[in-house]
Structures are given as C-alpha cells and as structure tokens.
Amino acid sequence: MLKDITIGQYFPGSSLIHRLDPRFKIIILFIYILMLFAGDSFICLGVGAVFTVFAILLSRIPMKMFLKSLKPLLPVLLLTALMNLFFVTSGDVIFKWKFIKITSEAVSISIFMFVRITLLIMGSSLLTYTTSPITLTDAIERLLSPLKKLKMPVHELAMMMSIALRFIPTLFEETEKIMSAQKARGAEIDSGSLTARAKNMVSILVPLFISSFRRADELATAMECRCYRGGEGRTRLRQLKSAPRDYIALTITLMFYICNLIVGKL
Amino acid sequence: MENIIEIKNLHFSYPAEEDDTPVEVLKGIDLEIRKGEFVAVLGHNGSGKSTLAKHINGILLPTSGTVTVGGISTADEEKIFDLRCRAGMVFQNPDNQIVSSVVEEDVAFALENLGVPYEEMRRRVDDALKDVNMYEYRHHSPAQLSGGQKQRIAIAGIIAMKPECIILDEPTAMLDPQGRKEVMSVIRRMNREHGITIVLITHYMDEAAQCDRVVVMDKGNVILDNTPREVFSHVEQVKAIGLDVPQVTELAWELKKAGYDMPQDIITEDECAEAVKRLFERE
Structure with a gap:
C-alpha cells in the first residue's frame, strides 16, 4: 500500500529533455513561469501552450501523465475559475438570476x-x-551556491534534502513492518471511526x-567515520556539465519569451 | 611485522548521568595489532567490544590510556581526518550508513569530503566497486539492493579511502546466510590481496575461526588472545562467558567427553570429518 507512493514522480528516460542540464531546466522553468504571467491576452497564453506541448512531446512522456498531475489540484483550479466567474463584474451582463450576475469578461x-x-x-x-529528485537537489544546491557568501546554509540544506530522499523508502518499509x-x-488501523484510527496512528508513529532518532545517530557516526566536515572543500562525483544543447534550449525559451512579449504589446 | 594499532592500558567510562556512578566499560586493555593481520574480536553483549572498536578511529576517546593507529594518536584532533582515512569503520546496519540514493555516489562520499579531484575519485570509486563485485549496480538505488549487497557498498565506501585497516562492527549480524557469505568473502579478499589489516567484531564463531587471531573480551577485559585453534580449545572457558565455540569444535569436545579419542584443536569442517573418519576406522 505504501509502496505506491513515489515522491517527485520521476520517469526515467533518455529523451532530450531528460538529458538537459538540471540547472538549465530550473532556469527555463523560471522563464516559462514569467512568460505565463507576463501577458494578459489569450494569444500570449497560446504561445505558452505551444511551448508546453512542444516540450512535452520532446520528453516522450505520455500526455495522460500530465493530465493526471492536474487531478489533485483540480479543486483549486475550479475554485479559482468559479471565483473569477462570480466576482468579476465589469463587461456586459450575459446571464442574470436573482443576485448572480455573470459578465462576458468574467467568463473570459x-x-x-x-x-x-x-x-x-x-x-x-x-x-x-x-x-x-537527487539531481534536482544537486542542481538547486549549485544554483543557490552564490548565497553561501551571505552565510546561507546552502550545502547543509541540500544535504538534509538528499538524506531525506535517501531514507524515504527505508522509512516506508519500516512503517509497514511496524503496522x-x-x-x-x-491494533485496528484500517477500521473503526476516524478518531479511533487517529489514536491508533500513535502506536505506529x-x-x-524512536527508530528514526536511532538511525540519525548511527548515520551521523558513519558520516563522521567517512570524514564528513560540512560543505567546505568538497568535490563532487556527480559533475554537472552544460552542453551546447542546454544553451540552445535556453535560447529557444528566451525566443518564446520575447515572442510572447511582442504578441502581448500588439 | 610492525604494529599498526597499539592500544595501551585503555580505560573508558561513559560520562555519568545525574547521581549515577560512571560505568566503566573498558578496564585497562592492552592490544597490539600487526600490519596485515586478520583479527576477530569476540565477546558477549556488553563485553565492550563495540566500544573498543569505536576507540580505534577516534569516535570515542579514552578516559585514560592511549590508542594509536600508524603512529597517530586518536586524541590528536589535528590529525583526526588523517586517522579516519587510515582506519575505516563499517557498522552493523547497512541502511544506517549509506548516505546517498545512488550507489556510486555513496561510495564516493568519503572522497568528496576529502576533496579528491574528479578523475582520481572516478577511478577509486570504480576500483572499490569492482573490489566488492558491485560494479554493475553502480547506478542503482540502495533501496533496490539486498542486505548483503548494501553492506558490500558500505565496505566499498571505506575501501575507496584506501585505509590501512578496516574495523567491522558485526557487519554480518543483520544479514541472511547468503549475504554473510558474500560479505565475509569480500573481507577475506581485502585482507589477502590488498594487505589491509582487518579487525572483525563478530558473534559468529565460524567467522572467527577463519581469522588469524582471536581476541576474546569479557566485562571490559581481554581474557584470551591467540590463534583461533588455541582459543577454541579452551571450550569450557569460552562457554563460561556465554560464548559458543564453532559447531565442529563442540562436536569434537562432546565426543572427547564421551570417551572417544578426538583431537581438541579442530576448527574446520574438513578437519572434523577427517578425525571422525579416523575414529570409525579404529573402531
């Protein structure tokens, strides 16, 4: 039951998108978000949509996985849409019933x-x-590394995140054993009233x-035995190398962004 | 052969909790381990064997007495990382000593900490993985591996540091028989082919029987220290402190007690089979 839970939902593959430098992917995502929020017209969104479909096709991940990713957020999406529908009051009224007024602008x-x-x-x-997830953590650490000068514990945060990722399967396994x-x-874990089940969770948690604390203690000792002394002077086995394709991808993204800006001005 | 590990009059007590008297765990241990030796440390729970192991690479520091490895005192704070590269340590639970979610990155962890340049790191990681026969699993996640494989990864992580000696604290205690066999064969090969000094803490007698030397501890003292053959011939003394002798040694001892003429220094199955065969022939 717990085995089905995957964090980050990574689909291994070797498509062009998979092979892009993760640092560039994060930057591209950032530009993409700016692009979506820059324009106010449907044409601007159209440019964004073309870009999205183009990237999804390149990733060779089936479209239905992306639709699935929308599912948990569907309530939020619908709520946002409904709020706008009822509370935007400018424009021509196209529907009126008692106190509800819907305008054409609200629909759009x-x-x-x-x-x-x-x-x-x-x-x-x-x-x-x-x-x-581990590559992502690594890329975030490197992108944020200039913040080290401002005494931000970038390495420590990344180390915590990668250890957390490492222990997720271990702790799931352990939870199942305890259950x-x-x-x-x-103990009745799967049946009974909600409060009874919540109470029973205590016997699992x-x-x-306790075992997590013991694990943490042992892991700390093992890390010390392997000369761990923080981020200073560390070298890495995982080398992030940017290739020409990364710069090309970035250029294409920027072109879309500029295109979006121009379309927005028209 | 020169000594690599020298322990002189080592006393250790865990710091006292409130209104408690400190418990003395190690009570004056003298031990010298020569380069290239394969030593087993045996002892019942609470005999202080794990505490002793943690002194060898400076995880714990003596209350009194000294521990030196290759001439470096464990109390020398400036050389602590140098010391830990010379004396690597492998623990019981493989899950709690693997840091990364990718096998090869875990093996590289110590080298990353030491700031080894990429090319050399790559080579040492690959060599270490080949040494423990886990090279083809280098891109796997540790969660996909069996206990024995995980423990071999942990050993590879230590080997990559190129230590002069490795201390293993019950490395096979949580493994199935297959995993134990794999881990033991890796440890033996490290000792024979690479000349790495091994200190193996164990409670499996058959593992101790494969070593050059067996040190038996009880209540914070070393009570026996000799070849496995010699140590296990003291069947009664070993049993008195709650330990067993290898099954074949026990069989020979029981036969002797029952009045048959059996040699008392049997530690391998072949020797036992041979002795029993001779016994049959004579009858």
Missing part, C-alpha cells in the same frame, strides 16, 4: 486563469517528471520516531 477571465494555472502545473510537472507488528497485536 475565468477561462484564462484556468488555462494559465493548468499550463503552470504541466510545465512544473515536466521538470519533476524528467529530473530525478504489521501492531496489527498482529490487535511512536516506534517510527
């Missing part, structure tokens, strides 16, 4: 917001679908916490 704005957020989610999903052990002792 709510569709606009819906599409904009949909594109935003799909674009971000593309990053996590094509980049493994079985407690079930064998008569307490052993899990």
Whole structure:
C-alpha cells in the first residue's frame, strides 16, 4: 500500500529533455513561469501552450501523465475559475438570476486563469517528471551556491534534502513492518471511526520516531567515520556539465519569451 | 611485522548521568595489532567490544590510556581526518550508513569530503566497486539492493579511502546466510590481496575461526588472545562467558567427553570429518 507512493514522480528516460542540464531546466522553468504571467491576452497564453506541448512531446512522456498531475489540484483550479466567474463584474451582463450576475469578461477571465494555472502545473510537472529528485537537489544546491557568501546554509540544506530522499523508502518499509507488528497485536488501523484510527496512528508513529532518532545517530557516526566536515572543500562525483544543447534550449525559451512579449504589446 | 594499532592500558567510562556512578566499560586493555593481520574480536553483549572498536578511529576517546593507529594518536584532533582515512569503520546496519540514493555516489562520499579531484575519485570509486563485485549496480538505488549487497557498498565506501585497516562492527549480524557469505568473502579478499589489516567484531564463531587471531573480551577485559585453534580449545572457558565455540569444535569436545579419542584443536569442517573418519576406522 505504501509502496505506491513515489515522491517527485520521476520517469526515467533518455529523451532530450531528460538529458538537459538540471540547472538549465530550473532556469527555463523560471522563464516559462514569467512568460505565463507576463501577458494578459489569450494569444500570449497560446504561445505558452505551444511551448508546453512542444516540450512535452520532446520528453516522450505520455500526455495522460500530465493530465493526471492536474487531478489533485483540480479543486483549486475550479475554485479559482468559479471565483473569477462570480466576482468579476465589469463587461456586459450575459446571464442574470436573482443576485448572480455573470459578465462576458468574467467568463473570459475565468477561462484564462484556468488555462494559465493548468499550463503552470504541466510545465512544473515536466521538470519533476524528467529530473530525478537527487539531481534536482544537486542542481538547486549549485544554483543557490552564490548565497553561501551571505552565510546561507546552502550545502547543509541540500544535504538534509538528499538524506531525506535517501531514507524515504527505508522509512516506508519500516512503517509497514511496524503496522504489521501492531496489527498482529490487535491494533485496528484500517477500521473503526476516524478518531479511533487517529489514536491508533500513535502506536505506529511512536516506534517510527524512536527508530528514526536511532538511525540519525548511527548515520551521523558513519558520516563522521567517512570524514564528513560540512560543505567546505568538497568535490563532487556527480559533475554537472552544460552542453551546447542546454544553451540552445535556453535560447529557444528566451525566443518564446520575447515572442510572447511582442504578441502581448500588439 | 610492525604494529599498526597499539592500544595501551585503555580505560573508558561513559560520562555519568545525574547521581549515577560512571560505568566503566573498558578496564585497562592492552592490544597490539600487526600490519596485515586478520583479527576477530569476540565477546558477549556488553563485553565492550563495540566500544573498543569505536576507540580505534577516534569516535570515542579514552578516559585514560592511549590508542594509536600508524603512529597517530586518536586524541590528536589535528590529525583526526588523517586517522579516519587510515582506519575505516563499517557498522552493523547497512541502511544506517549509506548516505546517498545512488550507489556510486555513496561510495564516493568519503572522497568528496576529502576533496579528491574528479578523475582520481572516478577511478577509486570504480576500483572499490569492482573490489566488492558491485560494479554493475553502480547506478542503482540502495533501496533496490539486498542486505548483503548494501553492506558490500558500505565496505566499498571505506575501501575507496584506501585505509590501512578496516574495523567491522558485526557487519554480518543483520544479514541472511547468503549475504554473510558474500560479505565475509569480500573481507577475506581485502585482507589477502590488498594487505589491509582487518579487525572483525563478530558473534559468529565460524567467522572467527577463519581469522588469524582471536581476541576474546569479557566485562571490559581481554581474557584470551591467540590463534583461533588455541582459543577454541579452551571450550569450557569460552562457554563460561556465554560464548559458543564453532559447531565442529563442540562436536569434537562432546565426543572427547564421551570417551572417544578426538583431537581438541579442530576448527574446520574438513578437519572434523577427517578425525571422525579416523575414529570409525579404529573402531
């Protein structure tokens, strides 16, 4: 049951998008988000949509995975659309019933917001679908490394994140073991009222916490044994090298961005 | 042969908690381990064997007495990383010593910390992975590996530092028989082919029987220190402190007690089979 949970939803592959330097992918995503929020017209969104579809096709990940990624956020999407529909009051009234007034502008704005957020989610999903969490952590560490000069604990944060990623499967396995052990002792985890189930969760969480602390202690000792002393003077086995394709991808993105700006001005 | 590890009159107590008297875990240990030796440390739970292991690379510091590895005192704070490169340590639970979610990056962890340049790191990581026969798994996630494979990765992470000696604290205690066999064969090969000094803390007698030398600890003292053959011939003394002898040694001992003429220095299955065969022939 817990095995099905995957964090980051990475789909291994070797498409062009997979092979892009993760640092560039993050920067491209950033420009993409700016692009979506820069223009106010549907044509601007159209440019963004073309870019998204183009990138998704290149990633060779089936479109339905992207639609799936929208599912958990559908309530938020619908709420945003509905809010705009009912509360935008400018423009011609096209529908009126008691106190509800819907204007033509409200319709267009709510569709606009819906599409904009949909594109935003799909674009971000593309990053996590094509980049493994550990690579992503690494890229974030490197992109943020200038902040080290401002005494930001960039290395420490990245190390914490990568250790967390490393221990997710281990802790899931352990949770399952504890659950079985407690079930064998008569704990009702899957049945009973909500409060009863919440109470029973305590019997799983307490052993899990205790064992996590023990693991943390042992891991710290093992890291010390392997000469860990923080980020200073560390070299890396994982080399992030930018290739010509990364610069080309960045250029294409910038071209889309400029195109978007020009279309917005028309 | 010169000594690599020298432990002189080592006392250690864990710091006292409130209104508690400190518990003395190690009570004056003298131990010298020569370069290239393969030493097993045996002892019951609470005999201080793990505490002793943690002194060898400076994770714990003596309350009194000294521990030196290759001439460096573990109390010398300036040389602590130098010391830890010389004396690597492998722990019981493979899950709790693997840092990265990619096998090869975990093996590289120590080298990354030491600031080894990329080309050399790449070479040393690949060599270490080949040494433990895990090269083809270099891009896997540790979560996909068995216990024995994970423990071999942990050993590779230490080998990559090119240590002179490796201390293993019950490395096979959490493994299945297959995993134990794999790990033991890697450890033996490291000792024979690379001349790395091995200190193996274990409670499996058959593993101790494969070593050059067995040190038996009880209540913070070393009580026996000799070849496995010699140590296990003291069947009664070993049993008195709650340890076992290898099964074949016990069989020979029981036969002797029952009045049969069996040699008392049997530690391998072949020797035992041979002795039993001779016994049959004589009867």
